[in-house]
Amino acid sequence: MVPLQSYLVLSAILFIIGAFGVVSRRNAIIVFMSIELMLNSVNLTLVAFSAYLGDVTGQILVFFVMTVAAAEAAVGLAIVIALFRRKRTVNLDEINILKW
Amino acid sequence: MDNAWNNTVTLESILFYGLAVVAIGSALLVVTRRSPVISALYLILNFFCLAGLYLTLHAQFIAVIQILVYAGAIMVLFVFVIMLLNLGDERWLREGMSYKKAIAVGLSAGLLTELIYILESAGSTMPPGNFGKATDLGTVESIGSQLFTVFLFPFEVTSILLLVAIVGALVLAKRKF
Numbered sequence: 001m002v003p004l005q006s007y008l009v010l011s012a013i014l015f016i017i018g019a020f021g022v023v024s025r026r027n028a029i030i031v032f033m034s035i036e037l038m039l040n041s042v043n044l045t046l047v048a049f050s051a052y053l054g055d056v057t058g059q060i061l062v063f064f065v066m067t068v069a070a071a072e073a074a075v076g077l078a079i080v081i082a083l084f085r086r087k088r089t090v091n092l093d094e095i096n097i098l099k100w
Numbered sequence: 101m102d103n104a105w106n107n108t109v110t111l112e113s114i115l116f117y118g119l120a121v122v123a124i125g126s127a128l129l130v131v132t133r134r135s136p137v138i139s140a141l142y143l144i145l146n147f148f149c150l151a152g153l154y155l156t157l158h159a160q161f162i163a164v165i166q167i168l169v170y171a172g173a174i175m176v177l178f179v180f181v182i183m184l185l186n187l188g189d190e191r192w193l194r195e196g197m198s199y200k201k202a203i204a205v206g207l208s209a210g211l212l213t214e215l216i217y218i219l220e221s222a223g224s225t226m227p228p229g230n231f232g233k234a235t236d237l238g239t240v241e242s243i244g245s246q247l248f249t250v251f252l253f254p255f256e257v258t259s260i261l262l263l264v265a266i267v268g269a270l271v272l273a274k275r276k277f
Binding site: 004007008013014021030032040043049050056071072073075078081 | 112113116120123124127128130131136139140143146147150153154156157158159161162165166169170173174177178181182184185200201203204205207208211212215216219220223226227228237238242243246247251254258261262264265266268269270272273
């Protein structure tokens with residue numbers, strides 16, 4: 001049987017890759033994809049603990065995380081479209097309308 | 101009997117490590133490719149690997165939902181938006197500022213070493229796992245019976261959240277401002 005730590009280390013690596021994408025990329029859509037990567041790595045942690053502890057609650061929490069991720073993707077991409085209409089760019093360095 | 105058990109153990113670890121390597125590789129390609137379309141395709145590959153990992157953890161329902169919701173619905177949304185905006189290559193985004201990237205690499209490496217150190221040092225306190233029980237844990241029946249009794253209120257709140265997301269996405273994407 002694969003030990004629980006292997007799943008947790010894999011999930012940590014995926015989370016860090018996602019965090020690196022959020023910090024280093026300037027394309028708003030790729031930043032969104034990196035956030036999805038991070039959400040997925042947390043889901044993997046929850047499912048791993050759920051299976052190893054024999055408790056179904058973790059998998060139900062994953063269900064809710066997926067719902068929130070779907071809502072977040074819909075609203076976030078709508079914001080990207082609205083910003084693109086206004087500024088003609090998805091470069092996060094040029095989107096500074098809340099900053100003066 | 102003992103031999104058969106050993107065989108399943110090796111099969112399980114081969115599956116885990118194979119899927120883990122592909123998942124990490126595709127995740128790295130997602131954050132390093134310039135074109136958003138290629139990133140999206142590698143992200144779909146990553147989602148399929150995670151669905152396979154959920155299956156190795158006996159979470160069948162979550163694995164199916166992962167493919168339906170993430171690889172199906174959310175990624176179609178992403179690809180639609182990428183093609184709608186017609187972004188093409190990111191080269192004109194002038195990703196200069198290498199010092200920012202250096203800081204990002206340093207912070208990620210530091211955080212990763214911390215996390216792995218913590219996980220390795222917590223080895224003895226981890227639950228050993230009893231997969232005899234876990235096999236019927238991830239079925240639709242066991243998740244549904246919990247979801248519609250203990251977690252009924254959060255489930256209903258989720259529907260309101262989705263309604264708000266639909267209305268919000270329509271308002272944001274429709275109006276010209």
